Amino acid sequence: MALTTAPPQPSQTEQPAPARRRSVLLNKFDLKVSPYLYILPFFVVFAIFGAYPMFRTLYMSFYDWDLANARFDPPVFIGLDNYVRMLDDPYYWNAMRNTFGVFLLATIPQLALALLIAAMLNRPFLRGKTFFRMAILLPNATSVTAVGIIFLTMFKDTGVINWALGLVGIGPIDWHGDGGFWSYWTAVATMVDWRWTGYNALILLAGMLAIPRDLYESAAIDGAGAWRQFWSVTFPMLRPTFLFVSIVSIVGGLQLFTEPVIYTYGYTVRGGDRREVQTLAMYMYENSMVSFNNAGYGAAISWSMFLLIIMASIGNFLLIRRTAR
Amino acid sequence: MSVTKHRVSRVAAVALVSTVALGTAVACGNDGPTDPGAKPEVLVIDTFGDFGYEGLAKEFEQQNGVKVEIRNTAQLGDYTPQLVRYLATGEGAGDVVALEEGIITRFNPGNFVDLRPYVGNIDSEYLEWKFKLGIAPNGKLFGLPTDVGSLGVCYRIDLFQEAGLPTDRDEVSALWPTWEKFIEVGKQYRQATGKALLDSVTTAMGARIVQTGGEIFYTADYQLYKGAPEKENLVAANSKAVKDAWDLAAAMVEGDITAKVATWSPEWTEGFKTGTFAATLCPSWMTGIVEGNSGPENSGKWDIAAVPGGGGNWGGSWLAVPTTTKYPEWAAKLARFLTDAHGQVEAFKEAGPLPTNLEALANPEFQAYTNPYFNNAPTGKIFGETVTKIEPVIYGPRHADVRERAMEPAARLFEQGQLTREQAFDQFLNDVPLQGQY
Numbered sequence: 001m002a003l004t005t006a007p008p009q010p011s012q013t014e015q016p017a018p019a020r021r022r023s024v025l026l027n028k029f030d031l032k033v034s035p036y037l038y039i040l041p042f043f044v045v046f047a048i049f050g051a052y053p054m055f056r057t058l059y060m061s062f063y064d065w066d067l068a069n070a071r072f073d074p075p076v077f078i079g080l081d082n083y084v085r086m087l088d089d090p091y092y093w094n095a096m097r098n099t100f101g102v103f104l105l106a107t108i109p110q111l112a113l114a115l116l117i118a119a120m121l122n123r124p125f126l127r128g129k130t131f132f133r134m135a136i137l138l139p140n141a142t143s144v145t146a147v148g149i150i151f152l153t154m155f156k157d158t159g160v161i162n163w164a165l166g167l168v169g170i171g172p173i174d175w176h177g178d179g180g181f182w183s184y185w186t187a188v189a190t191m192v193d194w195r196w197t198g199y200n201a202l203i204l205l206a207g208m209l210a211i212p213r214d215l216y217e218s219a220a221i222d223g224a225g226a227w228r229q230f231w232s233v234t235f236p237m238l239r240p241t242f243l244f245v246s247i248v249s250i251v252g253g254l255q256l257f258t259e260p261v262i263y264t265y266g267y268t269v270r271g272g273d274r275r276e277v278q279t280l281a282m283y284m285y286e287n288s289m290v291s292f293n294n295a296g297y298g299a300a301i302s303w304s305m306f307l308l309i310i311m312a313s314i315g316n317f318l319l320i321r322r323t324a325r
Numbered sequence: 326m327s328v329t330k331h332r333v334s335r336v337a338a339v340a341l342v343s344t345v346a347l348g349t350a351v352a353c354g355n356d357g358p359t360d361p362g363a364k365p366e367v368l369v370i371d372t373f374g375d376f377g378y379e380g381l382a383k384e385f386e387q388q389n390g391v392k393v394e395i396r397n398t399a400q401l402g403d404y405t406p407q408l409v410r411y412l413a414t415g416e417g418a419g420d421v422v423a424l425e426e427g428i429i430t431r432f433n434p435g436n437f438v439d440l441r442p443y444v445g446n447i448d449s450e451y452l453e454w455k456f457k458l459g460i461a462p463n464g465k466l467f468g469l470p471t472d473v474g475s476l477g478v479c480y481r482i483d484l485f486q487e488a489g490l491p492t493d494r495d496e497v498s499a500l501w502p503t504w505e506k507f508i509e510v511g512k513q514y515r516q517a518t519g520k521a522l523l524d525s526v527t528t529a530m531g532a533r534i535v536q537t538g539g540e541i542f543y544t545a546d547y548q549l550y551k552g553a554p555e556k557e558n559l560v561a562a563n564s565k566a567v568k569d570a571w572d573l574a575a576a577m578v579e580g581d582i583t584a585k586v587a588t589w590s591p592e593w594t595e596g597f598k599t600g601t602f603a604a605t606l607c608p609s610w611m612t613g614i615v616e617g618n619s620g621p622e623n624s625g626k627w628d629i630a631a632v633p634g635g636g637g638n639w640g641g642s643w644l645a646v647p648t649t650t651k652y653p654e655w656a657a658k659l660a661r662f663l664t665d666a667h668g669q670v671e672a673f674k675e676a677g678p679l680p681t682n683l684e685a686l687a688n689p690e691f692q693a694y695t696n697p698y699f700n701n702a703p704t705g706k707i708f709g710e711t712v713t714k715i716e717p718v719i720y721g722p723r724h725a726d727v728r729e730r731a732m733e734p735a736a737r738l739f740e741q742g743q744l745t746r747e748q749a750f751d752q753f754l755n756d757v758p759l760q761g762q763y
Contacts, residue, residue, distance in 0.1 A: 066763070068413060068433075071412075071433075071435075072433040073433070152591065157592075265589065268402065268730055270730060273737050273743075274738060274743070289409075289410075290726070290730075292409050293762060
């Protein structure tokens with residue numbers, strides 16, 4: 001290799017043989033080991049804050065674990081009982097339904113809108129590009145609690161949303177009741193979209209900017225209009241970016257927690273009096289951190305979420321790869 | 326305390342909750358104090374709501390040169406999980422912590438220091454039943470009584486006047502000797518103003534369950550069921566206290582006398598200012614919350630009348646010293662300082678928690694105390710008169726959770742007309758095991 005066969009420097013020729021061998025060894029060491037050292041910090045941090053809690057949670061999920069008194073009453077091993085219990089726990093399936101309901105209600109319009117915004121920002125003769133690109137990221141830079149409280153006020157009985165709906169003759173809607181699940185889901189999905197649409201648009205825009213310009217030129221010469229160019233050039237070339245964006249959305253969406261908690265007043269993690277918008281993460285929290293004595297069951301729910309997210313991501317990957325062909 | 330402060334602390338609590346949800350805490354051992362008598366520079370005390378300790382903290386510092394840091398959480402519902410986390414991991418708890426009656430039996434007394442060596446024999450200074458609840462089954466004294474929640478009704482003078490009702494507190498008390506009469510007044514108020522008299526059925530139910538007393542959600546030995554663990558055997562399904570409370574709720578819904586706002590919600594908090602309701606149930610500790618929510622601009626507009634249907638106890642706490650403290654002796658000294666006769670009178674004057682110390686209850690300063698915010702109502706006299714008559718009721722380890730997380734959501738759905746009484750009661754019973762098991 002180039003490094004080892006490099007012509008000896010004048011100073012090196014003066015060195016005695018062992019020293020030279022040492023520097024060769026050092027070079028070899030540098031080549032083989034250094035790369036691992038460079039990435040080591042990530043793995044150390046991940047092992048402590050990612051892997052350890054994960055496997056600790058797995059361990060806990062096989063126990064009947066009372067968090068409040070575990071120091072005095074040791075947890076009891078119960079095998080797979082926590083997982084079996086999940087199967088016929090109506091609140092668990094309710095949380096599952098809410099999680100997917102809010103996820104779909106939030107993610108589909110969000111990605112469509114993000115794609116549209118990105119396409120608009122990608123137009124060659126747009127003035128004030130940088131301003132717009134920064135502006136759409138602003139909601140994402142706002143603290144989620146602040147967003148939550150503002151939206152909570154907007155969705156009040158006498159809030160601005162009902163006022164606006166009243167102008168077109170609809171309403172007033174009790175966003176915390178009458179509409180049941182749908183009213184809660186819509187409100188929370190709106191909150192999620194407000195925060196994440198801009199972020200996704202920016203990532204899609206980055207993907208669009210990486211598409212070579214000459215493809216568009218050729219398409220234009222072939223007589224393709226803007227619409228045709230978008231579907232035949234932009235969209236197919238954007239596939240890897242789209243895959244990334246949708247997987248990030250799945251991971252985030254299935255772990256949804258803060259928005260619904262704040263929307264239901266932050267006081268309980270019940271998600272409404274009838275658990276209208278209690279997500280899996282909230283139900284896990286209710287068992288582990290509110291009831292405490294169900295911490296083992298909460299751990300099992302965490303693992304079910306983990307497996308669910310992996311399955312959803314793989315499914316999404318296969319889906320997007322197939323539409324590519 | 327201002328409304329914004331409430332909000333901010335709630336936001337902070339939510340932020341904390343979300344952070345903690347991401348990374349579960351890792352348990353660490355604590356070596357315990359090397360010298361139990363060592364003198365600290367700062368002692369930390371964890372409380373919720375408003376215990377009225379600001380002034381006492383300064384006094385303690387002046388006397389002893391030990392600074393007292395009060396870490397207050399606005400709501401018990403946010404405070405409890407935090408405390409459990411501290412105790413479960415053996416890290417982070419204050420040197421002194423407050424334990425509410427709904428959670429005191431939830432913790433293994435092993436979590437707390439035996440206070441007997443530090444405070445000596447003080448049992449006879451307090452209400453007997455109250456003091457006993459701070460003693461573990463093995464005889465260890467781990468909690469010193471702070472307050473009890475004697476019941477009253479807070480009402481808005483100006484709104485009563487507008488509705489053509491009497492405004493004098495004795496006349497108002499005479500309006501409603503019973504709950505039936507209270508509902509009649511509610512109907513009159515609705516007719517005169519079109520608005521609701523009471524904030525919600527849940528506050529009235531909270532008072533009603535302790536007025537009936539006896540078994541509520543648990544048996545005397547803290548069982549959720551009598552017999553086999555089936556729904557129809559739940560104590561909650563059969564207890565008279567629970568039935569009375571639901572009967573009262575049904576009568577109130579029929580009379581349409583409530584504003585249907587969920588306790589602690591923003592609508593509820595604002596309602597104190599905007600007058601969406603003219604009265605709320607006031608256990609003595611609630612006066613501080615009413616004042617905080619209504620703000621200084623409504624000073625003098627509130628007053629306090631007697632509760633319909635007789636006295637009862639709702640709420641009240643103890644102070645305990647977690648074993649994780651480095652300064653057990655000084656922490657015990659602080660807990661004792663805050664709960665002795667002088668401490669309880671001062672706390673009462675600052676925020677309204679009603680004394681449990683007999684000397685404090687007999688204290689002329691306490692008895693003569695009038696609360697300027699509540700139109701100079703003689704709160705010392707009003708609450709003090711009923712406190713010695715309070716009969717203890719049976720709480721269980723998770724009484725507060727069952728009430729707030731099972732009964733109240735169901736009752737609200739019934740109040741709002743989303744569920745019938747039968748459906749709501751059924752949802753309540755379905756939730757009892759999840760919220761009540763320990």
